Amino acid sequence: MIQRFLDGIPGIAAWTTLLVSLAFAFVEPYVILILASAIGLYSALRFLLAGIANFMGLRSIRTWERRDWDAYWQRHAAAHALALQEVRHLVLIPNYNESLATLQSTLANLARYPEAREQMYVVLAMEAAEAGSAAKAQALCDAFGDSFAAIHYSVHPEDLPGEIQCKSANLAWAARQAHANLVADGKLNLDTLVVTSMDADTMWDLRYFTALTCLFALHPQRHLRFWQAPIRYHANIWDISPPMRLVNAYSTAFELAYLSAPWWLPLPMSSWSLSMRLLVESDYWDGDIIADEWHMFIKSWFAKEGQVRLERIFLPFAAHATTGETLREVVVNRYLQTLRHAWGSKEVGYIIAQMLARPDFRFGVAFQLLFRVAHDILLAGAGWILLTVGSQA
Secondary structure, three states: OHHHHHHOHHHHHHHHHHHHHHHHHHHOHHHHHHHHHHHHHHHHHHHHHHHHHHHHHHHHHHHHHOOOHHHHHHHHOOOOOOOHHHOEEEEEEEOOOOOHHHHHHHHHHHOOOOOHHHHEEEEEEEEOOOOOHHHHHHHHHHHHOOOOOEEEEEEEOOOOOOOOOOHHHHHHHHHHHHHHHHHOOOOOOHHHEEEEEOOOOOEOOOOHHHHHHHHHHHOOOHHHEEEEOOEEOOOOHHHOOHHHHHHHHHHHHHHHHHHHOOOOOOOOOOOEEEEHHHHHHOOOOOOOOOOHHHHHHHHHHHHOOOOOEEEEOOOOEEOOOOOOOOHHHHHHHHHHHHHHHHHHHHHHHHHHHHHHHOOOOOHHHHHHHHHHHHHHHHHHHHHHHHHHHHOOO
């Protein structure tokens, strides 16, 4: 019951703001107008800073695209560094009802990594709820068997206790299967293994895994780090309705700004990487979560006493934007995608629950994470209501 209440905090805040704003619009209109003006001014400042951060991100991308990663490792290798040849990649591809062509394209893109046949282990995370998923996965494993160090598949069972059918539950099942089959029996070393969770249609930059190998090998706190590249909704740009191209261009720019801003705490989204040791010691993904990226980061953050951070890799990956046969279908699909993203609002309650369960945890450190997560959620909900109603007062 307490957790249900905590999960509802963003909704309660939105409804409370609506009712109070309407009341003040009649009783004290100047008060609500001043508050709305403050929100508007803050939003304008936020957009200005986002523009600056986006420019910084674009400059960083150009720099990273020219970097020689072997030479970079040679210059920065210290006593704690791993040899580049020691690092192994476990790539998890959760999917449900994805077309064979989409998965073939995704695997072909991964196979472009120069060290794929020596260092990359791929797991196709299938769902038992999809008819024929095992046969489809086996066909892909047969077709791409020579492209990677190994390619396997897992099939996530239906109706496991405490789970819902979601990407997070599928990832947890696949990761545990991979640990049992590859790590526990000694094939792979837990300390040199980096896990990448990706969407089924993610198209990585050719240099992403080369950069990730180098950064993972060099970082003294590699087992306390996530890695994230900028997302670009460009993979199917010519299939997108023209009005939605503007929306997706805006989203691409804002996501780059969030990732680039040195004054902001970046969070993972869509496709990202972390140490296998960190994943295991954080007890994998939870099986009843929609916002798997944020939740996994927050879960590991508390598991490691606030020491976990996200490192940037400025080599953008391409993602597919929502489409449809008609403009109405495009708008509906975009709305449904936004609705799925809105499940991240539950993470406000999850953070508060973790803070209450750990009274000895440093409040200032925990509040920094709470503010970061709550900021966007409350601004998009309660903040938007206050701005809309207040501007009419």
